[in-house]
Amino acid sequence: MLRPDEPGATRPALAPLAQSYASVRRASLALAAPLSAEDCCVQSMPDASPVKWHLAHTTWFFETFVLEPHEPGFAPFHPAFRVLFNSYYQGVGARHPRAERGLITRPGLQQVLDYRAQVDARMQALLAVAPDAKLQALVELGLQHEQQHQELLLTDIKHLLSCNPLAPAYAEVAPAESPPAPLRWLRLEAGLREIGHAGAGFAFDNELPRHGVYLNGCELATRPVSNAEYQAFVDAGGYAQAEHWLAEGWDWVQKLGREAPQYWQRAAQGGWAEFTLHGLQALQPAQPVVHISYYEADAYARWAGARLPTEAEWECAAPLLGAPGQAAPAQRLHPAAQAAPGEVWEWTQSSYAPYPGFAPAAGAVGEYNGKFMVNQYVLRGGSCASPPGHVRPSYRNFFPAGACWQFTGLRLARDL
Amino acid sequence: MLRPDEPGATRPALAPLAQSYASVRRASLALAAPLSAEDCCVQSMPDASPVKWHLAHTTWFFETFVLEPHEPGFAPFHPAFRVLFNSYYQGVGARHPRAERGLITRPGLQQVLDYRAQVDARMQALLAVAPDAKLQALVELGLQHEQQHQELLLTDIKHLLSCNPLAPAYAEVAPAESPPAPLRWLRLEAGLREIGHAGAGFAFDNELPRHGVYLNGCELATRPVSNAEYQAFVDAGGYAQAEHWLAEGWDWVQKLGREAPQYWQRAAQGGWAEFTLHGLQALQPAQPVVHISYYEADAYARWAGARLPTEAEWECAAPLLGAPGQAAPAQRLHPAAQAAPGEVWEWTQSSYAPYPGFAPAAGAVGEYNGKFMVNQYVLRGGSCASPPGHVRPSYRNFFPAGACWQFTGLRLARDL
Amino acid sequence: MLRPDEPGATRPALAPLAQSYASVRRASLALAAPLSAEDCCVQSMPDASPVKWHLAHTTWFFETFVLEPHEPGFAPFHPAFRVLFNSYYQGVGARHPRAERGLITRPGLQQVLDYRAQVDARMQALLAVAPDAKLQALVELGLQHEQQHQELLLTDIKHLLSCNPLAPAYAEVAPAESPPAPLRWLRLEAGLREIGHAGAGFAFDNELPRHGVYLNGCELATRPVSNAEYQAFVDAGGYAQAEHWLAEGWDWVQKLGREAPQYWQRAAQGGWAEFTLHGLQALQPAQPVVHISYYEADAYARWAGARLPTEAEWECAAPLLGAPGQAAPAQRLHPAAQAAPGEVWEWTQSSYAPYPGFAPAAGAVGEYNGKFMVNQYVLRGGSCASPPGHVRPSYRNFFPAGACWQFTGLRLARDL
Amino acid sequence: MLRPDEPGATRPALAPLAQSYASVRRASLALAAPLSAEDCCVQSMPDASPVKWHLAHTTWFFETFVLEPHEPGFAPFHPAFRVLFNSYYQGVGARHPRAERGLITRPGLQQVLDYRAQVDARMQALLAVAPDAKLQALVELGLQHEQQHQELLLTDIKHLLSCNPLAPAYAEVAPAESPPAPLRWLRLEAGLREIGHAGAGFAFDNELPRHGVYLNGCELATRPVSNAEYQAFVDAGGYAQAEHWLAEGWDWVQKLGREAPQYWQRAAQGGWAEFTLHGLQALQPAQPVVHISYYEADAYARWAGARLPTEAEWECAAPLLGAPGQAAPAQRLHPAAQAAPGEVWEWTQSSYAPYPGFAPAAGAVGEYNGKFMVNQYVLRGGSCASPPGHVRPSYRNFFPAGACWQFTGLRLARDL
Structure with missing residues (x-):
């Protein structure tokens, strides 16, 4: 995980897009932080996806649509991931069936985190060499895409936890109730x-x-x-x-x-x-x-x-x-x-x-x-x-x- | 069935709405004429309805929405028809399940034709006494409704016949092919x-x-x-x-x-x-x-x-x-x-x-x-x-x- | 329908198997007699079959397993019936799907009765020429088969009528209640x-x-x-x-x-x-x-x-x-x-x-x-x-x- | 986990039933040892159960049928487990739906292992006081029951892994092929x-x-x-x-x-x-x-x-x-x-x-x-x-x- 703010670090400042990239990617990990590997693996209904899948699919997006066409000597992190983490892009080829995303216990969560880390490093290397406008637009699309999955990650884990009769909490912080606003x-x-x-x-x-x-x-x-x-x-x-x-x-x-x-x-x-x-x-x-x-x-x-x-x-x-x-x-x-x-x-x-x-x-x-x-x-x-x-x-x-x-x-x- | 044009008939001319009524109702019977009682009874899928049901439901519409509130001393043709031939009007009460319309072998086709004839006679009696605008509008709605069912009657019987491996014809008249029009x-x-x-x-x-x-x-x-x-x-x-x-x-x-x-x-x-x-x-x-x-x-x-x-x-x-x-x-x-x-x-x-x-x-x-x-x-x-x-x-x-x-x-x- | 006992008839007495044949076939018609063509056409669930289908299928059995291999110059009543009225004999070829038996409004009931009459006449002709033991066994199997369908005809029509909210009766004769027998x-x-x-x-x-x-x-x-x-x-x-x-x-x-x-x-x-x-x-x-x-x-x-x-x-x-x-x-x-x-x-x-x-x-x-x-x-x-x-x-x-x-x-x- | 054979241990010898108990319970853990928490959590079809569920349910069996009626001052490990890990015993009360066993990410695998350890300790305490024949029979039933689940654990994890396009192995040891035996x-x-x-x-x-x-x-x-x-x-x-x-x-x-x-x-x-x-x-x-x-x-x-x-x-x-x-x-x-x-x-x-x-x-x-x-x-x-x-x-x-x-x-x- 990128930790650019660590005391003592003397790394050069990232360009704005590279900063955005790092920030958005970090936010996904932060959302998954309160969850166990088991929480991240299970799919509660066909409409929802496992957290681990969200983490992998958003990475697949960058690997497939950015690295593959732009990285010299591109080689995939794992050839099978191309199918496993394709959501619905017919143009990219076969897809693992949507309703069976929760059956993928392997790769485990740690391997998916490794996947993220490797792709992040390669993306930062790519972004370090002034990207052209088209590449910038693709990266921006990938980040917006990841943000959409951040919301889905929360709604999907909420649905999963709601199926558990123990009604477990994702996070303990309780929100403060605001006074009602009048309706006009x-x-x-x-x-x-x-x-x-x-x-x-x-x-x-x-x-x-x-x-x-x-x-x-x-x-x-x-x-x-x-x-x-x-x-x-x-x-x-x-x-x-x-x-x-x-x-x-x-x-x-x-x-x-x-x-x-x-x-x-x-x-x-x-x-x-x-x-x-x-x-x-x-x-x-x-x-x-x-x-x-x-x-x-x-x-x-x-x-x-x-x-x-x-x-x-x-x-x-x-x-x-x-x-x-x-x-x-x-x-x-x-x-x-x-x-x-x-x-x-x-x-x-x-x-x-x-x-x-x-x-x-x-x-x-x-x-x-x-x-x-x-x-x-x-x-x-x-x-x-x-x-x-x-x-x-x-x-x-x-x-x-x-x-x-x-x-x-x-x-x-x-x-x- | 009304046959006002029969030679020798000396009945008084119908008012325009009564004429429309007679004409539309007659058209439904004409569409069913080439069909057997068996053809009229069967439902080929939940989306389609039996021809007999169309003939009865359009009659039910007049009986329920026109005769019941407007005919003095109203009594239904058959009390059970209120439920049997209600399509989807929750406000009228219970309905026979849509997917089970084809299971109603009784009343038979002839009894449904009797139902039509009786309701038609009562409708004509009602229309003979100058109807007010609201009643006219209801009758007009009923006729437009029946015309919609005339189209459904044809599409539904077409679907039924298409399920028969013998590919039987509804009618023998073959249409003439027109020359193609240029597309502009x-x-x-x-x-x-x-x-x-x-x-x-x-x-x-x-x-x-x-x-x-x-x-x-x-x-x-x-x-x-x-x-x-x-x-x-x-x-x-x-x-x-x-x-x-x-x-x-x-x-x-x-x-x-x-x-x-x-x-x-x-x-x-x-x-x-x-x-x-x-x-x-x-x-x-x-x-x-x-x-x-x-x-x-x-x-x-x-x-x-x-x-x-x-x-x-x-x-x-x-x-x-x-x-x-x-x-x-x-x-x-x-x-x-x-x-x-x-x-x-x-x-x-x-x-x-x-x-x-x-x-x-x-x-x-x-x-x-x-x-x-x-x-x-x-x-x-x-x-x-x-x-x-x-x-x-x-x-x-x-x-x-x-x-x-x-x-x-x-x-x-x-x-x- | 065969009516060998009619007064004035001078037909030669039928052999025992031919008599059984006539009697069993007549019984099927008698069971269908109280029913309309609509009653006979509809299928109320995949497990049940239309009465018309029972009447046709039992005839198909004789046509396929008796007439076809034994009748000189055999020609089917209607080529399509081989598929339409085959129940489950893979060895005979294709079958109309079981759950769609009720969609066959044509042939109508009358045509199926004609089918029965023609096959009956041909069967009687075949039986008039001393049949060998193997043929006799096949005919006997066909009669036992038809008797099984007679029971199914009654249970299937009962189920169909039970689906009708009017609860119509198949027959009006009410059974007499017997006194209870002690259980030993x-x-x-x-x-x-x-x-x-x-x-x-x-x-x-x-x-x-x-x-x-x-x-x-x-x-x-x-x-x-x-x-x-x-x-x-x-x-x-x-x-x-x-x-x-x-x-x-x-x-x-x-x-x-x-x-x-x-x-x-x-x-x-x-x-x-x-x-x-x-x-x-x-x-x-x-x-x-x-x-x-x-x-x-x-x-x-x-x-x-x-x-x-x-x-x-x-x-x-x-x-x-x-x-x-x-x-x-x-x-x-x-x-x-x-x-x-x-x-x-x-x-x-x-x-x-x-x-x-x-x-x-x-x-x-x-x-x-x-x-x-x-x-x-x-x-x-x-x-x-x-x-x-x-x-x-x-x-x-x-x-x-x-x-x-x-x-x-x-x-x-x-x-x- | 019980480890009675550890060097230096001077624990008193267990009675035969207590030994059997320890041995059977240990075998279940050995079967789960090659698996990750994610592997143990997922249910691949309604017929199969998660490994974690097998580990918990076999424990529930001892807790419910042995400890509850026989342990003085019995208190359950967790009240909700009574429902969560009941398989099909109507007489015990409500059950978590079978098809939703895989949605239980919490308790996690570690908590289920804690559950096993606590129940094992309490069972050993109970068995240390000479159990009567009825209690012995119940414990024996529980052990046979656990052995049945050991086989199911293997067949269920095999099914889960078979759904993964990567075809992962449960264990790496490949079996030796025996020469074919003649069939007599x-x-x-x-x-x-x-x-x-x-x-x-x-x-x-x-x-x-x-x-x-x-x-x-x-x-x-x-x-x-x-x-x-x-x-x-x-x-x-x-x-x-x-x-x-x-x-x-x-x-x-x-x-x-x-x-x-x-x-x-x-x-x-x-x-x-x-x-x-x-x-x-x-x-x-x-x-x-x-x-x-x-x-x-x-x-x-x-x-x-x-x-x-x-x-x-x-x-x-x-x-x-x-x-x-x-x-x-x-x-x-x-x-x-x-x-x-x-x-x-x-x-x-x-x-x-x-x-x-x-x-x-x-x-x-x-x-x-x-x-x-x-x-x-x-x-x-x-x-x-x-x-x-x-x-x-x-x-x-x-x-x-x-x-x-x-x-x-x-x-x-x-x-x-």
Whole structure:
């Protein structure tokens, strides 16, 4: 592991990209630090991946897309890793089946850490020789990719621990409860606007190109729906009343036997408890409701006489709403802090689709986003588990309507 | 069955709504006429319904939503039919499970025809006493609803017959092959437009309200993709090359082992044959490709260097394209004619979602459309199986991305 | 349909085998007589077959195994029927998938009746010319086969009608309730015995060869368990107590949510009702419990402090028990009479396995029995739906442990 | 871990039962020694369990069935373990779902080893005070139980490692190939015999009572079928010819796409390789074929013109066959040695059923065997993975017909 800040070190300063590289890679290791090799190995469901796999796959990304085409005399760390840690890139060749990632007990965690260390050293050597713009862009993509996996690492380990009847904690630091913020409505007038990434910073291809949209006018709530508000829906019998639900959502509720959000359970002393990265906790009323599916978000909004915003409405409102996705890093006590107000992915009613003029990159990296643009819904904002600085107002997260192991909540909208 | 035109009849002329009623109801019986009681009873898959069920359910709609609240001294034809022929209206009470519609051998077809005749007589009696606007609107909704089921009746019986290794024909009349139309591109400039139903005629709630949209500019093909064009994709190995497909589409192809559209099969003498309502036929190259899923439509478009249009683009282009959904009834030789050029439902890239300001009707009829607005894609146009006069440019048909037993094809679009 | 007894007919008397042929074939038609074409077409689950399929398949058996090798100038009634109505004979070639038998609306019932009539005429012509012993044996096998399908026809139509919420009746004749017989125990001393078919009459290959067995001594109940006795188990909470059940049986109960035998339902006025071929009836306490799985039979026996008999015990006791499988035809008021005392298939604890020295016939008919000898349990006795004269003490019926749509019950046994 | 043989130790000699206890418990740890914590944590399929779970569950058995009722002032090591490590004893209360055993990353392996050490110390304290016969019997049952899990530990880790594309080895010691033994036939005359356990040593309840059986006479092969013999069946196309297979076996072959035994794969250089506990190895022709299902064993026997023996035939022949289940421990180079001639579980055609007069023990331990007596087949003999001294000629192993992750093979039998 890189330890550039050690006292007595006299190493030359790293260039900015090399610094970013070191910092992002270190953050992944920090997230895995509280976990045992066993914790890191197991896969709790096909949608989730083992922590060890995240650590290896993000390394594979750099090895495959950066080192292989750019490093003179490239040789892979281990030939089998090309298949073992390929996620979904058809253009790279075969892939180990997604649902069997948890069966890979060997390589063990230590060998994967060795893999990371070797690739890191080779990457730093590559970056030490002034990289051209194209190479820089690839490295930047790899770092953004790794940050996405940092969030998945947390949501996946949370799901795994939630399956353990002992309800073990990932971290012991308990978050402080904030006082509830009043809910107000922000008016968005009808009119022609633009959405999509603009400016010089990094953006994924799915945020481009910036383009015109017409808003028909609406109001957005100034903060996400809270646990207390959502509990009123639960306690009013909302999960037993078909009229609030999309037909497919109602089937989902019936099939899974849901009576509340996935991580809620009735507390022995009455009321509700919630499984968190800190173990089982009393439900905190002022925090945003989290780990709900699109179906639940939609049903709640209908019950509340409102609707979900579109992604265009959300993006146009973002500068006025202030916080979402822009909370200062200092506000985060710990990468595993539970959702704080304004810190949750928000379901929109927009299906994930290409922007007008969208063009994926050439080659296998072009598979990054575009091929998932069907039967998924866009989420906007960012969560307590999103790495600081990773998200922005034009950022498009996306998941299927039934997914609820992410830090997903909602913000209400209503027509004028 | 009503036979108002019989020689010697001296009955008074029916009012326009009563005439429409008689005409639409008669059309359903005409569609079932070539079928045996056995053909009408069986359900070939959960997505499809038996013909007998269509005949009964459309009758149930009038009995439940029109007669029950409006007929003095209302008594149901058979109390059990309220449950047996309810499709999905939670507000009406229990429903027979959808996947078990084919197990209902009793009532038999004849009893269902008796049901239709009795409800028709009672409806005509009700309509003979000047109905108010609200009642007229309900009857109109019931007729539009029955027309939708007429199309489903044809697609469902086609699917059933396709499962029979004898490949029986629904009707013997073979359609005449038209000469191929040249494909041209129609330019749609960027700008602010309006879509949604306008004017006095009937529209479903999902076509409302009319509202502004901004188009970023594109070109649309002047006709749908033909069998010959689609066959080029098939013959080029398109079903074996992951790079053309959405990730979920590729899984779909692999899981089902698809190598061509659902009703295509390799002909003994080489080339392709297609199962049609007239039995197995040689593939007709100039006809629009039909019975393809969203995944196939999207893959073809990508392979062809184009994309699917959005529903807004489609609707804005409709007046310029001329035909779609507006072919004169005289052009149809038979309700079961196979797709003719310009006569196919066209997948759009738009997920089925509420228009800004959408509000479903109060009561159980409010379940008609709104609750299906998730994980479905909008189709525009109309097909050879759509009843004459039923569709219009603002009409929004919708199906899940994997559905291919409808008359579904595609039209290409491309960015400027 | 053959009607050789019609007044005025002067046809020559048929030989005994030809008479049997005519009689058995007529009986199948008589069983189908109360049913509509729709009733005959539908398949309610993969285990069951449509009545029309039974009528066709039994005809196919004669056409394929008798006419084809023996009729000069043989030509099939319809070439496609060879595949369409082959049940499971790999040696004959391809088969229509079992679960899709209900999708065959064409040929219709009338065409299948024509098929029967034509094959019957050709069979009678063949039998009119003194058939040799091998041909006679094949015809006899075909008749026994058809009788087995007669019972299946009744159990399959019962299952179909049970799926209809209207609970329609197959036949209106209600059976008379017999007074309950007292339960006594019959002692079987330890010792060497023989089981298996002996003598000149027909037997299936699975009843052969007759061979020695050693019984360790036991007692068998003099009659099957009655509804009243089984209800005591149900009412005592037997379906909610794991300790009575085989582990696999307990999983079965939990998965299906069973609280009583398949066709039982709680009566509106309290107590239990049972779906029968005469519609929904109050449970008749003195009748044998019927339509229970092996799991239920085993659990009841354990709860009652007893066990299931082995098939050897059952067969050795049969002559002493009198009735089972030997009730006089005159005792049957109607082929669809519900189970009467002594008239139910009885689960044994014996897995269906070959007798020592078992050898299946050469050719495709050798697939008749032997290839099913795994994961099935032997039932002995015979039921109200078994054709008169069809069963005998050495008869081995067999079904998987979870099957309960047959007329299956149990008789208790206990160790000395 | 107990280390009584350490130099310098002056501990008092343990009584024989205490010695057995120490020895068996030590053997489990020895089997786990080559594995990492990750290897020990993962569950590769619902039928298999994690090694860690085996280590904990066998400890739970002693804690629950021995310590809890016999230790004064009993307190559990951890209250949650009662549920977490209960396998299937309904009488003990709730159980963690079987398919989710691999999700328990905490307790980690080290905590489970601590659990073992603490329970071992308490068991030794209990055994140090002269235990009565009932307690001795329970401890003996617990040790036999642990030995059964030692074999499962090896087969389960073998399955897990086989899922890893790197084909890692459990142990590096490669077994020596023995020369092939000639196959002869041993004649068993017809006559009355006895089977079941007799004498003073330990036996499971399912081996009792000893009772009479009648054999109809047969011949048994003097050794199991070898890899070379089985390969002849594979190479002759046996997996593609329905006529050799039970109907259910044929469905199994088709559904799984099997072309050879589960762990066989075509070698790059031609011929066959086999995944073993030593990694991927060239198939050794003289070794018994292993890891085949009942279906495969039955199909091979039929193809070879023979059949499977019954368990009574097998047991009566055992004294004459010499080896099976009685190979001297010295013959085993390593507990993970692959199957050696005469060292494989042999499928019999006997369904697993209670012996006449069988009575399970009272209480929860009565669930040990009896409740699994349905839809399983008896295996006789013992394997290379069976602990030395564990098996005997009356020993009844049992698995469902489709199981093939055990060391299962077959011996041929034929009628006289």
